[in-house]
Amino acid sequence: MTLLGPSGCGKTTFLKIVGGLIGATSGTIQINGTDVTEPHEDFGVVFQQANLMPWRTILDNVLFPMEIIGRTGAAATQRARTLLAQVGLEGFEKAYPSQLSGGMQQRAALCRALIHEPKLLLMDEPFGALDELTRMEMQELLLGIRERTGATTLFVTHSISEAIYISDAVVVFSKRPAVIADYIEVDLPYPRSAEIRYSARFTELEHRAGRALGITR
Amino acid sequence: MMPRKFENAVYPLAGVAVIIVAWEIYIHAFGISRIVLPSPTDIYHASVENWRTLVAQSWPTFLESVLGFGLAVVVGIPIAVCVANSRILNLTLYPILIATQSVPKVAIAPIVLVWFGLGMQSKLVIAFLVAFFPMVVDTAAGMRATPPGLLELARSLRASRLQIFLKVQFPAALPFVFAGAKVAVTLAVIGAVIGEFVGSVNGLGNLLLAANSQLDSPLAWAALLWLSVLGILLFAAVVIAERLLMPWAGTGH
Numbered sequence: 001m002t003l004l005g006p007s008g009c010g011k012t013t014f015l016k017i018v019g020g021l022i023g024a025t026s027g028t029i030q031i032n033g034t035d036v037t038e039p040h041e042d043f044g045v046v047f048q049q050a051n052l053m054p055w056r057t058i059l060d061n062v063l064f065p066m067e068i069i070g071r072t073g074a075a076a077t078q079r080a081r082t083l084l085a086q087v088g089l090e091g092f093e094k095a096y097p098s099q100l101s102g103g104m105q106q107r108a109a110l111c112r113a114l115i116h117e118p119k120l121l122l123m124d125e126p127f128g129a130l131d132e133l134t135r136m137e138m139q140e141l142l143l144g145i146r147e148r149t150g151a152t153t154l155f156v157t158h159s160i161s162e163a164i165y166i167s168d169a170v171v172v173f174s175k176r177p178a179v180i181a182d183y184i185e186v187d188l189p190y191p192r193s194a195e196i197r198y199s200a201r202f203t204e205l206e207h208r209a210g211r212a213l214g215i216t217r
Numbered sequence: 218m219m220p221r222k223f224e225n226a227v228y229p230l231a232g233v234a235v236i237i238v239a240w241e242i243y244i245h246a247f248g249i250s251r252i253v254l255p256s257p258t259d260i261y262h263a264s265v266e267n268w269r270t271l272v273a274q275s276w277p278t279f280l281e282s283v284l285g286f287g288l289a290v291v292v293g294i295p296i297a298v299c300v301a302n303s304r305i306l307n308l309t310l311y312p313i314l315i316a317t318q319s320v321p322k323v324a325i326a327p328i329v330l331v332w333f334g335l336g337m338q339s340k341l342v343i344a345f346l347v348a349f350f351p352m353v354v355d356t357a358a359g360m361r362a363t364p365p366g367l368l369e370l371a372r373s374l375r376a377s378r379l380q381i382f383l384k385v386q387f388p389a390a391l392p393f394v395f396a397g398a399k400v401a402v403t404l405a406v407i408g409a410v411i412g413e414f415v416g417s418v419n420g421l422g423n424l425l426l427a428a429n430s431q432l433d434s435p436l437a438w439a440a441l442l443w444l445s446v447l448g449i450l451l452f453a454a455v456v457i458a459e460r461l462l463m464p465w466a467g468t469g470h
């Protein structure tokens with residue numbers, strides 16, 4: 001599920017409320033019938049910036065959540081190595097973040113969000129700071145990870161094509177004061193690959209999102 | 218082209234060599250009295266002839282500086298942590314810190330001497346007093362400069378305050394801590410020498426003063442040279458500690 005909307009419309013704020021990072025001024029967020037008022041162990045968060053700790057190696061950065069929740073050990077380390085290998089960072093376990101490119105850092109951040117096997121993955125414009133090609137690679141990666149882990153993903157972006165490519169459903173936010181302008185069920189088949197971006201149905205869905213955002217008529 | 222490492226060593230040494238040679242030529246060309254300004258060779262001879270005295274007198278100054286600096290680190294860092302994490306403590310302590318800092322240390326040295334005597338304690342206290350402030354200010358600045366993204370990440374994992382401090386804030390502040398320590402360690406040597414000037418029975422500052430009063434300028438300059446070497450060695454020790462404790466620094470592209 002993706003939240004799509006212009007900058008400053010409150011997508012990130014909404015994501016943070018869902019994650020329990022900030023409180024809602026009114027209303028409540030419920031997940032499986034329980035109110036969310038604070039962060040939960042079942043959540044994994046990926047931010048716009050990789051937010052890696054420069055003093056930790058990549059492996060130790062990925063293991064950081066396990067340290068906090070007290071689940072360190074050989075199994076955790078093995079899982080971290082497997083995750084890093086899955087995102088193509090094999091061999092960089094002992095490297096420091098400053099030695100990695102932006103895309104590699106963000107991949108490590110993705111591993112860190114997944115290390116404690118969260119049931120809900122919250123992603124706040126995680127690929128926003130990356131170049132177009134890296135971004136597309138990351139989208140493929142995310143689709144693969146979702147397929148393997150089955151984690152529910154709440155994704156924030158302001159890229160229409162990204163929203164449609166990676167989602168089952170897109171919630172379109174309007175400009176401030178934000179209202180939900182449209183709810184688009186993405187009926188593109190899985191597994192998806194880049195070719196689908198050129199299909200008629202993809203363009204149609206892009207068009208619909210564009211209309212909801214007030215960009216196209 | 219010369220290799221970079223070689224260049225890094227050659228140019229600073231060349232700079233020093235030029236000054237020494239010019240100095241030597243100036244002394245001989247103008248027949249300057251060695252009491253007014255001894256030549257580099259005079260200073261060298263004084264250092265070699267008196268090396269036992271110089272080593273013996275370096276030891277107390279070294280101890281005073283290192284212990285004063287160590288105390289500044291041990292006392293300064295916890296205070297900085299408190300000041301950075303508590304608004305109330307910040308409001309209470311910061312004005313006092315600034316006030317104590319604005320008192321000239323040379324001026325309170327005689328008072329410290331009255332309290333702690335001619336022995337090592339008084340010098341240690343003065344070294345501590347001058348080294349303390351940069352330690353506190355830089356560490357507190359570092360604690361406040363923790364990237365907000367890292368704090369948010371820690372909060373999203375429900376990290377405790379202690380975990381946030383130990384695993385996020387403190388390591389993030391380390392570069393600042395070391396910046397403060399580099400300033401503090403050089404100031405500690407100055408503090409120790411000020412203390413020795415005001416009243417002491419030994420130390421390089423004491424030796425310098427004694428040599429000066431006997432118009433033994435080469436020895437006074439030799440003491441000065443050893444003091445500089447001491448300062449450089451202590452500074453280098455902090456730099457080495459920094460490299461060991463922060464292996465990630467300097468790994469960038």
